[in-house]
Amino acid sequence: MGTAWRYWTHTRLEGSGKLRRQEILVAQAFFQQQFPDLLEAEDLPDLLIQRQLVAVMQESGERGQSSRLAEACLRCFVSQQIPQICLNLERRFATQGQFSCQDLLPYVLDDVDPLQPCDDGLGSPAVATLRHQPLAVKIVQSFDPRQSNLSTWTKRLVLQQKLLNAALTECGIYLASDWAILSHTTPVRLQRLLADGVSPAEMDRACQLLSSFHAIYRADRMQRRATNPGQRCSEPSEDQLNRMVDYLTQQRISGDSPARVLRELRDLAQKLRQGKSKATLSLDDEQIRFLANQQQVQSAEPDDGQDAFLRRYRQQSEQCLMQAIQQAVDNRLAYLRSKKPPKDPEALPDDRAFLKALRLFYCENKSMTEIAPLVGKQKQFQVTRLLKLDDLRADVRMAWLFLMVDQLDQVLQEYLSTDQLQHLQQRLKQELWADICQKWLLMLGNQPDVLLKDYLNQGEFLLGELIDRILNQDVTSTYSKKSVPQPESQNPYARCFCQYLHLLET
Numbered sequence: 001m002g003t004a005w006r007y008w009t010h011t012r013l014e015g016s017g018k019l020r021r022q023e024i025l026v027a028q029a030f031f032q033q034q035f036p037d038l039l040e041a042e043d044l045p046d047l048l049i050q051r052q053l054v055a056v057m058q059e060s061g062e063r064g065q066s067s068r069l070a071e072a073c074l075r076c077f078v079s080q081q082i083p084q085i086c087l088n089l090e091r092r093f094a095t096q097g098q099f100s101c102q103d104l105l106p107y108v109l110d111d112v113d114p115l116q117p118c119d120d121g122l123g124s125p126a127v128a129t130l131r132h133q134p135l136a137v138k139i140v141q142s143f144d145p146r147q148s149n150l151s152t153w154t155k156r157l158v159l160q161q162k163l164l165n166a167a168l169t170e171c172g173i174y175l176a177s178d179w180a181i182l183s184h185t186t187p188v189r190l191q192r193l194l195a196d197g198v199s200p201a202e203m204d205r206a207c208q209l210l211s212s213f214h215a216i217y218r219a220d221r222m223q224r225r226a227t228n229p230g231q232r233c234s235e236p237s238e239d240q241l242n243r244m245v246d247y248l249t250q251q252r253i254s255g256d257s258p259a260r261v262l263r264e265l266r267d268l269a270q271k272l273r274q275g276k277s278k279a280t281l282s283l284d285d286e287q288i289r290f291l292a293n294q295q296q297v298q299s300a301e302p303d304d305g306q307d308a309f310l311r312r313y314r315q316q317s318e319q320c321l322m323q324a325i326q327q328a329v330d331n332r333l334a335y336l337r338s339k340k341p342p343k344d345p346e347a348l349p350d351d352r353a354f355l356k357a358l359r360l361f362y363c364e365n366k367s368m369t370e371i372a373p374l375v376g377k378q379k380q381f382q383v384t385r386l387l388k389l390d391d392l393r394a395d396v397r398m399a400w401l402f403l404m405v406d407q408l409d410q411v412l413q414e415y416l417s418t419d420q421l422q423h424l425q426q427r428l429k430q431e432l433w434a435d436i437c438q439k440w441l442l443m444l445g446n447q448p449d450v451l452l453k454d455y456l457n458q459g460e461f462l463l464g465e466l467i468d469r470i471l472n473q474d475v476t477s478t479y480s481k482k483s484v485p486q487p488e489s490q491n492p493y494a495r496c497f498c499q500y501l502h503l504l505e506t
Contacts, residue, residue: 003041004035005023007049007074008024009023009076010075011082011083012079012112013106019083024076026115034053046149050145057074074150075111076114078139079109082109082135083101085108087101089168093171104164109135110136163390179233181269182213183213183217183218187207187210190206194275209264209265210268211247236265244256317492321492321493321496324397324403332388332391332395333354333355336351337349353376353386356375357374362497363497368381368387
C-alpha cells in the first residue's frame, strides 16, 4: 500500500491524550478524482500534489466546495506530520528536558475537524480572525509550494509556536538558531544573561561582537524582510563577515578575521542559549517575579521611593488585568448571546454555560471532564470548544497590553523627567503598532533616576514578555496531567479570573 492515505486520514488529539486516526471519505473521493493514478503509488510526488491542491484552493475561492476539500487534504497531511515532529523532539531532547511527545502535542495538534472552515460560517472573516484558528489551518493557508514542501513548512511553523517553545523553555531547551538568538538579544540583555559567567574583558568583547552583528547582519535582514518575510535566520555570508570585520576595525578593534568572528559569534550564541534556558527555568528573576507573583522584591538597600513605585505598579498591573478579563469575557458573552439558542428548551444557554464552566475550572479546580455534565455537555472536548481558553488568553493579553501602555506613563510621571516621559511614550507607540500581535519590548535604557536604578536602569522592561509568562503559566496548568490550576500555585491570571467571576455572582 502507498502513502496517499496521508491526504485523507486525519489524526486528532483526544481529551484522554490519545491519538485517533479517522479516514475522511469525502477527502479520499476528492483526492481520487484529482489524482486517479497515484492511489497505490509507493513514491508519491508530494510537492506536485501539494502544488495542485493549493492551486485548487486558490482557484475555487475560499467558500467553494473544491477549495474546502483541497484544504482538508492538506490539513490531513499536516496532522500526520505534527506528531512525528513532536516525537523527533522527544528523541532529541527527552533525556535533557524530561518530557515526552504526549506532553507537547496539546500545544500544536489542535485541529479537530479538517472539513470545518476556519470562519465556521458564523460571521465575517474579520470576526473569524479574532477566534482561535487551528495551527494546521495557519500552516496550510500560509503555505507556498514555490518556496518549500509542506513537510518542511509544517516543521518550521510547529517549531515557531510560542506555547510549544514556552513549554520547551521551561524544560531548559531553547530551539532558536544561533543567528536568531543573536538578532533578538539587545546589549543590555546580553549583559544581564552573561553577568555571572564572564570577565569584564570578555563582556566587552561580547558587546563588540553583538554590535557588529546587529550593524551588518540584522540590518541586512530587516531590509530583506520587506520583500521576503518569514525567512529563517541563516549563517552569515562571507561578505557579511568581512563587513563585520570592517565595522570592528572602524571601532579601533584590530586583529579580527571572518573565521574568528564567525567562531566567536557561535560561541556567544551558545552562552546566550544557556543563559536563556537557565533564566526561564523558574520565576526567580526579579523583573519577572514582581509582576508574575506580585511579591515584594527584597533588596540589599531598601528605598522608600522604589518601594512606592513598585506598589503602584503592582496595583496598576492587577487593575489592568481585571479590566482586560472583563473586556474579554464581555466580548465572548456578546458573541455567545448572538448565536441561535439551543433546540432543547431545558438546555443551558451557551453564555450561561460558558460562565459556569469558567467558574468551575478556575474557582473550583474541576477538570474539563468533570465540568461537562454540569454544563449540559456530553464530552470533555465540548467544554474545551465552549471555553476556548487559548482565544480567551489571547484576547486578555491584547487588552492587558493596551491598558498597561496607557497606564504606564501615569505611574512613571513622578519618576521621569518630561523629556524622558515623552521619549518613552513615543517609543511605546512605535513598538506597539509595529508589532501589535507579537512581543512588545518597552525600553527604558540609560535612566539616571536612583529610584528606579535596580529595575529600569537595566535597559529592558519586558512587559510583553512578563505578560506572556503569566499567561503561559495558565496554559501549563490547563494542559497539565491534573488539567486544573491548583489553588496554592494560582498565577495572577487565574486569581483575577476567580475574583472577577465572584463579582459577577454578587
